Amino acid sequence: MLLSDRVHTFGQWLKNKHGERVHKIALDAGFTCPNRDGSKGTGGCTFCNNASFNVTVAQQRRNGRSDPLPAARAETSFLGLTGCGSMTVVEPDGGAGARVTVSLQEQLASGRRGIARRTRASKYLAYFQAYTNTYAHVDALRAMYDEALAMQGMIGLCVGTRPDCVPDEVLDLLAGYRDRGMEVWLELGLQSAFDESLRRVNRGHGLAEYVTACRAARGRGIPVCTHLIVGLPGETGRHSLTSLDIVLDIGTDGLKLHPLHVVKGTQLANEWRRGEYTPLSLEDYVATATDLIERTPREVVYHRVTGTAPDRLLLAPQWCAGKWPVVNAIVAELERRGTCQGSCLVRPINGYEGLHRMNTSRPEVVLQT
Numbered sequence: 001m002l003l004s005d006r007v008h009t010f011g012q013w014l015k016n017k018h019g020e021r022v023h024k025i026a027l028d029a030g031f032t033c034p035n036r037d038g039s040k041g042t043g044g045c046t047f048c049n050n051a052s053f054n055v056t057v058a059q060q061r062r063n064g065r066s067d068p069l070p071a072a073r074a075e076t077s078f079l080g081l082t083g084c085g086s087m088t089v090v091e092p093d094g095g096a097g098a099r100v101t102v103s104l105q106e107q108l109a110s111g112r113r114g115i116a117r118r119t120r121a122s123k124y125l126a127y128f129q130a131y132t133n134t135y136a137h138v139d140a141l142r143a144m145y146d147e148a149l150a151m152q153g154m155i156g157l158c159v160g161t162r163p164d165c166v167p168d169e170v171l172d173l174l175a176g177y178r179d180r181g182m183e184v185w186l187e188l189g190l191q192s193a194f195d196e197s198l199r200r201v202n203r204g205h206g207l208a209e210y211v212t213a214c215r216a217a218r219g220r221g222i223p224v225c226t227h228l229i230v231g232l233p234g235e236t237g238r239h240s241l242t243s244l245d246i247v248l249d250i251g252t253d254g255l256k257l258h259p260l261h262v263v264k265g266t267q268l269a270n271e272w273r274r275g276e277y278t279p280l281s282l283e284d285y286v287a288t289a290t291d292l293i294e295r296t297p298r299e300v301v302y303h304r305v306t307g308t309a310p311d312r313l314l315l316a317p318q319w320c321a322g323k324w325p326v327v328n329a330i331v332a333e334l335e336r337r338g339t340c341q342g343s344c345l346v347r348p349i350n351g352y353e354g355l356h357r358m359n360t361s362r363p364e365v366v367l368q369t
Contacts, residue, residue, distance in 0.1 A: 003305065003331050006340035007293055010254065010303040014125075014183075021121040022183075024158060025111030027104060028130035029144050034165060035204035036131075046201045046267035047229075047260060049313060104144065108151050124151070125183060127158040134161040138169045145173070149182065156183025158225075163188050163210035166217065175220040185254065186217045187303075191229040193243040200233055202267070211250055218251055225254030225303050230288050231280040232260055233271070237288040244292050248300070255300060257292060258307035259285045261320035269315055279317040282329065290333045294344040302341070305330055 004012040014022040034040040108126070115121055126148035134141060145157055157177060166186065178184045188210060192198055195206040214224050226247050230240045247255075259280055262272045271277040280288075289305055296302070306326040314321055334340060 001331055001335055003327055006331065006334045007302050007305065008298055008300065008341055010301050013301045018123060018155065018183075020123060021119060022123045022125060022155065023111075023115045023119065023121045024125045024127040025108055025115070026127045026129045027107050027148065028102075029104060029128055029133060031131040031133055031135050033132045033162070034135060035162075035202070040164070040204040041202060043202065043267065045203055046233075046271070047262070049263045049265040104147055108148060108154075112151070112153070122153050124154050125156050125158050125185075126151075126154055127160070129158075129160050132162050132165050133159050134165050134167075134170045138167075138173055141170060142173055145177070149177070156185075158185045158187060160187040160189065162205060163190060163213040164205040166213045168216065171216055171220055171222065174217075174222050178221055184222055185225050186222050187225045187227065187254075187256070188213060188217075189227045190243075190247065191227060192232055192235065192239065193246040194235070194239060197232050197235055197239065207246075214250055214252065218253070223253035224251075225256060225301075226252045227256045227258065228292075229258045229260050230285060230292075233268075233277050237284070237291065240288050241291060241295065244295065248297065252300065254303050255292075255296065256302075256304040256307075257289055258304070259289075259317075259320055259326075261307070261309050261317060262315040263309050263313040264315060265313070272316060281317070282319040282326065286326070286329045286333050289330050290337065290339075291344075293330070293334065293341050294337075294339050296341050297345060298342040300341075 003009055011021070033044060036042060036044045112124065115124070126145070128144075128148075136144075145159075148154060149157065157174070159174065166188075171186075174184050174186060190207070190210045191201070191203065193207050193210075198206055210226075214226070217224050228240065228243055228247070230237075232239070244255075260268075262269050262277070262279060268277060272279070285306075293302070293305070306323060307320070308323050309320055311321055319326065337343075
């Protein structure tokens with residue numbers, strides 16, 4: 001059984017809309033993040049090590065490859081990466097290794113070659129993924145987005161960013177592409193609806209910024225894909241369920257779920273070594289992810305139901321090294337329960353107006369009758 005048999009997946013949604021398979025080409029355009037460059041904070045989120053984002057030039061050379069890019073880098077699902085015409089590649093030790101610049105054109109060409117070898121698909125979405133992909137002047141963003149959209153077969157954009165980095169002029173730019181018939185998705189990294197959880201992982205924003213950005217984007221006709229992390233420090237499965245309920249109450253068009261994993265070079269790794277953080281088991285993640293899927297309305301599109309980290313950087317849990325065992329386990333759990341997306345819809349007990357109370361109290365939901 002396939003995931004799309006029980007879940008409204010982004011891949012199937014694209015195929016139904018465009019009549020054929022559409023593939024994302026993940027891009028790193030050299031952005032940084034206001035939570036790293038000092039404008040909002042330093043150090044970034046406690047779980048984020050962006051050195052793990054790309055297959056590195058040094059690693060490829062050790063593997064005997066001369067092509068400066070991975071042949072068809074698929075969408076990377078590492079946490080925290082939803083971040084000007086170039087990509088910074090870091091040595092795989094996550095430290096101060098050599099840095100190499102790769103142009104957007106090279107990345108696009110490499111992605112297209114790899115997709116052609118695997119599936120022969122001829123339609124693509126440019127996925128601006130690494131760091132905060134709206135964190136630049138709107139003229140610079142326009143130039144980068146236009147460069148990607150100029151590639152033959154490119155039908156639109158997916159832009160990953162933070163909720164506090166989408167000013168009106170950027171939303172107007174994205175809405176303009178939609179008006180021209182392009183496929184456009186704005187991916188907002190909320191991670192949790194609980195401000196205390198966001199402070200604990202040093203996100204540098206709260207729920208209020210997400211609400212403002214989400215409503216402003218959707219008000220312009222730009223669909224929003226919301227990122228949620230399961231297993232944040234101090235959170236239980238009930239927190240994840242409440243975060244979902246709040247996101248649905250505010251309104252969203254798509255979801256991405258990530259299990260929190262521990263990678264080298266992060267504050268979370270230090271907490272894990274000191275015994276201050278215990279990652280989720282595979283069984284707990286699968287149970288929570290299945291619960292979330294069951295209570296998601298069918299019209300909401302799931303862009304992802306799990307995330308992975310590279311072996312060279314992953315510390316824990318080891319099951320986050322692979323995607324398909326987790327996806328298959330979620331499918332098996334849905335099948336065991338005899339459920340699918342939307343089987344157990346709920347409504348938030350407080351709605352958005354009660355979110356400030358919910359951020360400081362025990363999360364509760366009420367089943368619809």
